[in-house]
Amino acid sequence: MSYVTYHIPANYTDAGRLFGLFPIRNTVEAAIIAAPTLFFCFRLLPFALTTNIVITMALVVPSAGFALIGLGDDSLSRFLINWWRWNRGRKIITFRGTPPESKKRGRAV
Numbered sequence: 001m002s003y004v005t006y007h008i009p010a011n012y013t014d015a016g017r018l019f020g021l022f023p024i025r026n027t028v029e030a031a032i033i034a035a036p037t038l039f040f041c042f043r044l045l046p047f048a049l050t051t052n053i054v055i056t057m058a059l060v061v062p063s064a065g066f067a068l069i070g071l072g073d074d075s076l077s078r079f080l081i082n083w084w085r086w087n088r089g090r091k092i093i094t095f096r097g098t099p100p101e102s103k104k105r106g107r108a109v
Contacts, residue, residue, distance in 0.1 A: 023070075025075045026068050026075050029077055034060045034064040034067075037060050038056055041055060041056040
């Protein structure tokens with residue numbers, strides 16, 4: 001019996017990722033978060049260009065970086081959807097003592 005050896009390339013797990021590091025969904029979410037922040041900072045801040053750039057980067061880099069990394073191997077939107085479903089479906093369990101003894105059903109003697 002002859003065996004066939006296949007060479008698996010080192011980057012086979014990089015499919016569906018940007019630069020082999022960030023999942024595409026996380027990258028799109030980071031762009032969606034960063035674009036409005038970038039736009040509003042440049043439009044609404046009344047400072048010089050350098051100050052606007054510093055303030056914008058102080059806001060955009062952490063928020064976009066957080067969206068790129070995600071939470072618990074999930075994208076940010078998937079995590080928020082799961083949290084929302086859990087939050088709406090959770091119940092409060094309270095202990096109200098022991099249940100009353102019920103009469104045992106058995107044969108009449």
